[in-house]
Amino acid sequence: MTDATRMRRRDFVKAVGGGILVLVSLPAAGLGRDAEAQGRAYPTDVNAYLHIAEDGTVTLYSGKIEMGQGVMTSLTQMAAEDLGVALASIRIVMGDTESCPFDAGTWGSMTTRFFGPAVRAAAAQARLILTDLAARRLGVPRTALSVENGVIFVTAGRSRRVTFGELARGQRITHTVDERAVLRSAREFAVMGRSPRRLDGLEKVTGAAKYTADIRLPGMLYARIVRPPAHGATLRRLDTAAAEAVAGVRVVNHDGLVAVLSPDWETSDRAVRLVRADWDVPAPAFDTESVFDHLVQAAPEGRTTDSAGDVEAGRRQSARTFDVTYRHPYVAHAPVEPHAALAEVKDGKATVWASTQAPFSLRPQIARGLGFRVEDVRVITPYVGGGFGGKAAGQQAVEAARLALAAGRPVQVAWTRAEEFFYDTFDPAALVRVVSGMDANGRLTLWDYQVYGAGDRGTEVFYSVPNRRVRVYGTWGGGGPAGYHLFGVGPWRAPGANTNRFAAEQQIDAMASEGGIDPLEFRLRNTTDRRMLGVLRAVAQASGWQPAVAPRRTGRGRGLACGIDAGTYVAHVADVTVDRATGAAKVERVVCAQEMGIVVNPDGAKMQMEGCVTMGLGYALAEEVRFEGGRILETNFDTYALPRFSWVPAIETVLVPNDDLAPQGGGEPAIVDMGAVIANAIFDATGARMLRLPMTPERVLAEIRRG
Amino acid sequence: MRDSIRFRLNGRPVSLQTDGTRKLLWVLRNDLELTGTKYGCGEGLCGSCTVLVDGRARRACQADLASVQGTEVVTIEGLARGDRLHPLQQAFHEHGGLQCGYCTPGMILGAVALLQANPRPTREQIVRGMEGHLCRCGAHQRIVAAIQAVSAQRGGRDD
Numbered sequence: 001m002t003d004a005t006r007m008r009r010r011d012f013v014k015a016v017g018g019g020i021l022v023l024v025s026l027p028a029a030g031l032g033r034d035a036e037a038q039g040r041a042y043p044t045d046v047n048a049y050l051h052i053a054e055d056g057t058v059t060l061y062s063g064k065i066e067m068g069q070g071v072m073t074s075l076t077q078m079a080a081e082d083l084g085v086a087l088a089s090i091r092i093v094m095g096d097t098e099s100c101p102f103d104a105g106t107w108g109s110m111t112t113r114f115f116g117p118a119v120r121a122a123a124a125q126a127r128l129i130l131t132d133l134a135a136r137r138l139g140v141p142r143t144a145l146s147v148e149n150g151v152i153f154v155t156a157g158r159s160r161r162v163t164f165g166e167l168a169r170g171q172r173i174t175h176t177v178d179e180r181a182v183l184r185s186a187r188e189f190a191v192m193g194r195s196p197r198r199l200d201g202l203e204k205v206t207g208a209a210k211y212t213a214d215i216r217l218p219g220m221l222y223a224r225i226v227r228p229p230a231h232g233a234t235l236r237r238l239d240t241a242a243a244e245a246v247a248g249v250r251v252v253n254h255d256g257l258v259a260v261l262s263p264d265w266e267t268s269d270r271a272v273r274l275v276r277a278d279w280d281v282p283a284p285a286f287d288t289e290s291v292f293d294h295l296v297q298a299a300p301e302g303r304t305t306d307s308a309g310d311v312e313a314g315r316r317q318s319a320r321t322f323d324v325t326y327r328h329p330y331v332a333h334a335p336v337e338p339h340a341a342l343a344e345v346k347d348g349k350a351t352v353w354a355s356t357q358a359p360f361s362l363r364p365q366i367a368r369g370l371g372f373r374v375e376d377v378r379v380i381t382p383y384v385g386g387g388f389g390g391k392a393a394g395q396q397a398v399e400a401a402r403l404a405l406a407a408g409r410p411v412q413v414a415w416t417r418a419e420e421f422f423y424d425t426f427d428p429a430a431l432v433r434v435v436s437g438m439d440a441n442g443r444l445t446l447w448d449y450q451v452y453g454a455g456d457r458g459t460e461v462f463y464s465v466p467n468r469r470v471r472v473y474g475t476w477g478g479g480g481p482a483g484y485h486l487f488g489v490g491p492w493r494a495p496g497a498n499t500n501r502f503a504a505e506q507q508i509d510a511m512a513s514e515g516g517i518d519p520l521e522f523r524l525r526n527t528t529d530r531r532m533l534g535v536l537r538a539v540a541q542a543s544g545w546q547p548a549v550a551p552r553r554t555g556r557g558r559g560l561a562c563g564i565d566a567g568t569y570v571a572h573v574a575d576v577t578v579d580r581a582t583g584a585a586k587v588e589r590v591v592c593a594q595e596m597g598i599v600v601n602p603d604g605a606k607m608q609m610e611g612c613v614t615m616g617l618g619y620a621l622a623e624e625v626r627f628e629g630g631r632i633l634e635t636n637f638d639t640y641a642l643p644r645f646s647w648v649p650a651i652e653t654v655l656v657p658n659d660d661l662a663p664q665g666g667g668e669p670a671i672v673d674m675g676a677v678i679a680n681a682i683f684d685a686t687g688a689r690m691l692r693l694p695m696t697p698e699r700v701l702a703e704i705r706r707g
Numbered sequence: 708m709r710d711s712i713r714f715r716l717n718g719r720p721v722s723l724q725t726d727g728t729r730k731l732l733w734v735l736r737n738d739l740e741l742t743g744t745k746y747g748c749g750e751g752l753c754g755s756c757t758v759l760v761d762g763r764a765r766r767a768c769q770a771d772l773a774s775v776q777g778t779e780v781v782t783i784e785g786l787a788r789g790d791r792l793h794p795l796q797q798a799f800h801e802h803g804g805l806q807c808g809y810c811t812p813g814m815i816l817g818a819v820a821l822l823q824a825n826p827r828p829t830r831e832q833i834v835r836g837m838e839g840h841l842c843r844c845g846a847h848q849r850i851v852a853a854i855q856a857v858s859a860q861r862g863g864r865d866d
Contacts, residue, residue, distance in 0.1 A: 068807025068844045197800060204808030205796040207743020207783030211809060214742035222737075266733045336747045336755055336843050337809040385745075385809030386843045417748040607803050607846070614845025637752040637841060645834045648847040 019168040020052040020129060024122040024177045049101055050079060050122040052130070056150065056165020058083065058090045060119065063103025063360060064111050065095035066200060067335075067384035067391065068611075069667045070604040071111045073199045077600055078116050081191040082123035082183055084147035085164070092199075095359045095381025105358030105392055107491055109566035109665025112600055116663055124184075125177045133167045186598055186659040195603030200383065210382045212355040213340040213414040220342065220410035221250075221261040223403050224272035227419065231487040231630030233279040242274035251275075254406040257399060261407055265414070284629025285483060291429045292327050295452045299473040300480040305456045306470040311435075314446030314467025318437025321446065322511055326434070326503035327692040328454065328675075330625040331427040331618075332420075332634065333492060334642055337385020339423070340414040341400035349376045350404070354397040357387045362394040369398040370405050377401075388615070389491035393425045418635040425490030426625055428476055430454035432503035442515040444526050451500060453480075458497030458672055460564055463508070463526045486630045493612070494565050494668035498619060498675055502693060505561035505676030509550070510689065518547040519560045519680065531595055534656050535571040536562055538593035542654045543573035550684040555580055557685025561673035566665025568596040569656075572613075572673040574649075576681035583701025585682050587617060587647070592670050593654040597661030609653040609670040616674025617643040622694050714775045716741075717785025727773030731765075732756045734772050735782060743783035743812045747841070754840035757813035757820075758782050764820035783812035786819070794860065795819055798853035806844035814840050818854045827858055 049061040060079045066072040072092055080087045093099055095106075103115070127147055134152040135142045138160055146155045153161035186193065203209035228235070238258065240251040249262045249271045260272040286294040315321060341354040343366075350370055356362055359379040367374045384391060400413040415423070430453035437446035447461055447468040455475040461468055474480045476495035478488075492498075512522035520540050527533065539545075539560070551557070555578055562571035575589040590613050599605050622641040626633040634640040653670075679690045688703035710727035713720065716739070723738065735741045735758070747755035749768050756767040759781040760774075786793040795818050798804070805811045814837070821828065821836040828836065833854050842850070 068805075070806070198803065198805075200808065201800040201803075201805065202792075204805050204811050205783075205792065205799050205815060206787055207741075207812045209808050210742070211745075213746065214736075216740060216742075264733065264737045266729055266737075334843060335807070335809070336753060336841060337745070337807070338747075383808060386807040388843070414746070417750070603803060607806060607849070610848055611806060611845035614847055615843065636748055636750050638750070642841050642843060643845070643847075644841065645837045645847050645851070648834075648845075651848055 017053070018170070018172050019054050020126060020171055020173045020175070022050045022122045022126045022129070022175050022177060024118045024125070050083070050119075050126050052126060052164055052168045054165065054169045054171075056163055056168065058085060058164070060090055060092045061100045062092060062094050062115065062119070063100040064115060065106045065357060065359065065381045065384055067106065067357065067387040069111075069608060070198060070601065071106070073196065074112060074600045074604055075116070075119055076199060077191050077194075077196070078119045079123045081189060082120045082127060084127050085150040087191055087196055089150055097359050097363055097379045102360050105361055106387070107357055107389060107392055109568070109667045109669065112663045113567060113665055116600070120183050121177050125175060129173060129175055130164055130167050133171075134162050137162055137167065192600050193598075193602070195601055211337055211340070211385050212342060212353050212382050213337075213412065215342050215353050215382060217342065217344055217410040220412055221263060221407060222265040222268045223259040223261050223400070223411050223413045224268040225399060225413065226258040226260075226272060226275050226277055227422065228279050229631065230279075230281045233281045233630065235277060236280050237278040239276040242276070243271040246271040246274065250407065252403060252406040254402045257402055259403050261403065261411060281631070282629065284631070285486065287628045288329065288624070288626045292431045295429060295431050298481055298484055299452050300484070302450070302471040302473040304469060304471050305459065306461055306468060308465075309467035311446060311448045311467050311469050314437055314448075317439065317467070318445045319440045320514060321435065321437040322507060322514070323435045324433070324507060324510065324691065326432045326506065328430045328499040328502060329693060330429045330489070330627070331492060331623050332424050332625055332640060333388045333390025334420070334424075334640065335386030335388060335390060338415040338417060338420040339391065339396040340412070341397040342410060342412045343397070343400035343404035344410040345370070345401065345404045348372070349378070350401050351378045351380065352397050352401050353380045353382055354394060355384045355391055356381055356394050356397060357384065357389070357391040358394065362397050365394060365398050366401045369402050388493045389495060390424055392491055393488065395423055417637070421625070421634045421636070421640065422632050423488065425488035427492030427495070427498070427619075428453045428478070428485060428489040430496070430499045432499060434503055434507045436507055436511060438511050438515060442512070442517045442522060442525060449504070451503070454496035454499035457495055458500030458563060458565065459504070462529045462532050462564060464528055486627070487632065493615065494672045497563065497565050497668070497672040498616070501561065501563045501672045502675035502679065505563070505673060506679050506689070506691075509559070509676070509680045509683065513550050513683070516549050518549060520545055521547060523560070523562065531569045531658070532562060532564070535569045535593045535595050538654050538656045539571040539573050539591055542593060542652060543591040545573065550680070551687040552684055553687045555685055557681040557683065559677045559680030559682070559684060561676035561680060563669070563672045565669035565672045568594060568664040568666065568669040570594045570669045570673060572677040574677040574681045576678060576685055578682055578685045578700060580686065580704055583697035583699070583704060585621060585678065585695060585697070585700055587649040587678060589650045589652070590677070591652045591654070593656055594670055595656035595658050596664040596666055596669070598659050598663045599655055600663050602655060605655060605666050606653045608666045610651050612668065612670035613651050613674060614643050614648055616671045617647050619693060620675045620678045620695060621647070622696060624694050710773060712772050712776055714777060715779045717781055723772070725772065727771060729772045730768055731758070731770040731772055731775060732767035735767060741782050741784050745809055745812060747810065753810070754817055755810045755813040757816045757840070759816055759820060762820065762823050764817050781816070783816060786815065793819065794857045795822070795853065798857045799850065802849045802853040802856065804846050804850040804853040806846050810840060810842045814842065814850060818850070822854065822858055826861060830855065
C-alpha cells in the first residue's frame with residue numbers, strides 16, 4: 001500500500017477544523033503476531049481519530065465497516081468508556097476513505113482485538129488532554145478532578161465544572177499518541193462489559209438504514225452486465241442490436257466489459273436478455289466429485305508449519321494408528337445482500353459507494369480500472385448486508401466505476417443472486433489427511449497432519465503430542481499453480497479453520513472411541529492448555545455432559561469439539577437426532593463455551609456466537625457449490641440451501657470470563673467446530689463416520705448402510 | 708404498455724401510469740424510492756422483499772404491479788406510527804433480532820402478517836410461518852423470541 005492511498009495527516013487535520021483531535025499511532029509490534037503471520041497489511045500509521053468539536057460533539061472515525069457484526073456499537077462503547085462520556089453522545093463515521101484512517105479491511109475478527117486498543121488509547125488520551133485543560137481552567141490540580149458523561153468537575157465540589165464542549169471551544173489541538181495510554185481496568189468499566197441495544201438497530205427495523213443499492217443519484221443508470229456461462233469462457237460473437245432497440249437503453253463496452261444501461265433496473269434486465277453472445281467454453285478440467293484428487297495431484301509445494309519429535313518414532317511408539325482423509329467442498333458466502341456498487345465519475349474524480357469489507361483496498365483496484373490516481377478515488381461504505389469474507393472482493397465496485405466512466409453518468413451495479421453465486425470468492429474445496437496414533441493409555445503419540453487447499457488456520461496442535469508434523473499445501477486465498485481453482489476463492493468466516501477443525505476434532509473423536517474412552521475425558525487427558533481446559537469444562541458443565549463411550553447407536557447422539565480461532569478458545573457440545581430411514585440429521589441443541597479475554601459487549605458477543613452456530617449448520621449439513629469445470633451449477637436458494645428457522649437448534653452460549661487478557665476475536669471462533677461437533681454427534685447416534693462435508697441425508701444414509 | 712394503477716401505500720393513495728406487469732419490488736424501489744423493501748433473490752425464495760398486501764405477506768419481487776390494484780400495501784417505512792415503532796419493530800430491536808439488517812424489513816413484515824393471522828402462535832407455528840425467510844447472520848433464535856414476546860404482550864389480541 002503506498003502512502004498515496006492514505007490521506008495526509010495535514011489535510012485531515014485541516015478538514016476536521018477546530019476543537020481537539022487525537023490521532024493514535026500504535027507501533028506494529030502492538031498489533032500481535034497474528035496479523036503478521038497472516039500476511040495482512042494492518043495499518044502501521046494512524047489507526048484511529050477521535051475528534052471533539054467546539055460544540056462538544058464527539059466523533060470517532062474508523063476505517064472499519066458495519067456488516068452486522070456489531071462493531072459500530074462495540075467500538076463506540078470502547079471510545080465512550082475511556083473518554084468518559086455516555087454512549088449516545090458519540091457519533092461514529094465508518095468506512096469512508098476520505099475521512100477515516102486507513103484500514104486494510106474488516107475481517108479476521110480483528111476489529112476489537114487490534115483496532116479496539118487504538119480507539120481506547122485515543123479516547124483515554126483525549127480525556128487526559130481535557131482534564132489538563134479543565135485543571136487550568138478551574139485552577140485545581142488534575143488529581144482533584146473527576147470525569148462523568150462529558151463533564152469534568154472538582155471531585156470535592158461538583159458545582160465547579162466544565163463541559164468537554166466548553167473546553168474544546170477555541171482550541172486547535174492535535175495530539176498524536178504513540179504509546180499505550182493508561183486504560184480503564186475491567187473493574188472500572190461503566191460502558192464496556194455491558195450490552196446496550198445496537199446503535200444501528202433503530203435504522204434497521206424502520207427501513208431507514210441505507211445499503212449500497214438503496215442510494216440514489218440524479219440521472220443514475222442501472223447496469224446489467226453481459227456475463228459468460230462459465231469461468232474461463234471466451235467471447236466469440238456479440239450482437240447487442242436487439243438490446244439497443246429497447247427504448248431508453250444504451251449498451252456500453254468498456255474494454256470488454258459489456259453492459260446494458262437504462263434508468264430503471266427492470267428495463268436493463270429485460271434488455272440484457274436480448275443480447276446474443278456466443279462463448280467458447282473450455283472442457284471441464286474437474287468437477288464437484290473429482291476436485292479432491294485434483295487438489296492433491298496439482299498441489300503447490302507444501303510448507304511445514306509445526307514440527308516436533310519424530311513422526312516415524314511416533315508411529316513405532318503408537319499402540320494404534322489412524323489414517324483418515326477428510327473432504328470439504330466449495331462453499332458460498334451467500335449474504336442476503338448481493339454485491340452492489342454505485343459510482344459517479346466527475347471532473348477526473350470517482351466516488352464509489354460499495355458493499356465492501358475493504359474500502360481502502362478497493363481504491364487502488366478502482367483507480368487501476370479507470371486509469372486514475374488512487375487519491376482521486378473515494379470509496380464510501382454504507383451499511384453492508386452481510387459479508388462473512390465474501391465482500392473482501394470488490395469486483396462489482398470496479399465494474400460500476402468503469403461503466404460510470406464510459407457512460408458519463410452515475411451507474412449502479414447490483415448483482416443478481418445468480419451473479420452472486422457465479423462471482424463469489426468461495427471457501428475453497430480442501431482435503432485433509434491425518435495420520436495419528438496413541439499409546440495403550442489413550443495418550444497421543446503421533447500427529448501427522450496434511451492439508452490441501454485450506455491453509456493453516458485451525459491447524460494449531462493444542463493437544464500434547466510429542467511427535468508431530470503439520471504440512472500445509474496452498475492457502476484459503478488460492479495460491480497454487482494456474483488452474484488450481486477454476487473460479488474465485490477467498491476468505492470465508494474463519495478461513496480454512498472450518499475444514500481443519502472438521503478433520504482434527506473428528507480424528508480425536510475416533511481415537512477416543514477406539515480407545516474406549518469418553519470423548520471429553522480423552523481431550524482433558526491430552527491437553528495441558530489452561531484456556532482449553534477452561535472452555536472444555538465450561539461446555540461440559542453447561543451441557544450436562546455424561547461420560548460415555550461413542551458410538552451408542554441409539555439414533556440420538558451427542559458430540560463434542562473444540563478449537564482456537566482469532567485468539568479465542570471455543571468448545572461445543574451438540575445433540576443430534578438422526579432418522580435412520582432417511583439419513584436426515586436434526587441438530588436439537590448446541591451449547592457453546594467461549595473464552596475471549598475481556599468481553600466488550602456480552603450480548604453482542606453472544607449474538608455472534610449464535611450466528612456462528614446457525615451459519616455453521618449450513619456448511620455442516622447442506623452447503624456445497626456444485627460445478628462442472630468453470631460452470632457453477634448453483635444460481636439461487638432453491639438448490640443451494642441456507643439454514644432456515646426449522647433447522648435452528650436451541651442454542652446456549654457461555655462466556656468464560658478472563659479479564660486478564662485483552663479482548664480477542666468474536667465474529668468467527670464459534671463457527672469452527674460446527675462441522676466436527678455435528679459429525680461426532682452423528683457418529684454417536686449411528687456409528688457412521690462422516691468424512692465429507694456437507695453431511696447430507698444421502699451421505700449419512702450411505703454411511704449408515706455401509707455399517 | 709401503460710396501465711393506470713391505483714392503490715393505497717402506507718396509508719396514502721398512489722396513482723401510477725406504468726406497465727402493470729412490472730414487479731412491485733422495482734416500482735417501490737425505483738419509482739417510489741421506498742428502498743426498505745430489499746432484493747435478495749428475485750425468485751421469491753428468500754423473503755427479503757416481503758410487503759403486506761391487504762394485511763397478507765406478499766413477495767414483492769413476484770407480485771405484478773397490476774395485482775395490487777385497489778389494495779392496501781404496507782412496506783417497512785409505513786409500519787411505525789410517527790415516532791412510535793410497531794411492537795414487532797420494537798421487539799426486534801430489543802431482542803437483538805437482527806445483525807446486518809438486510810433481511811429485517813421482510814422479516815418484520817412477515818411476522819406482522821403471521822401474528823395477524825394467528826395472534827397466539829406456538830413456537831412451532833412461528834418457526835413454520837417464518838420458514839420462507841432467510842437470514843444469513845443467524846439471528847433466528849432472537850427473531851422467534853421477539854415474535855413470541857409481542858404475541859404474549861398482546862394477550863392474543865391483534866390490532
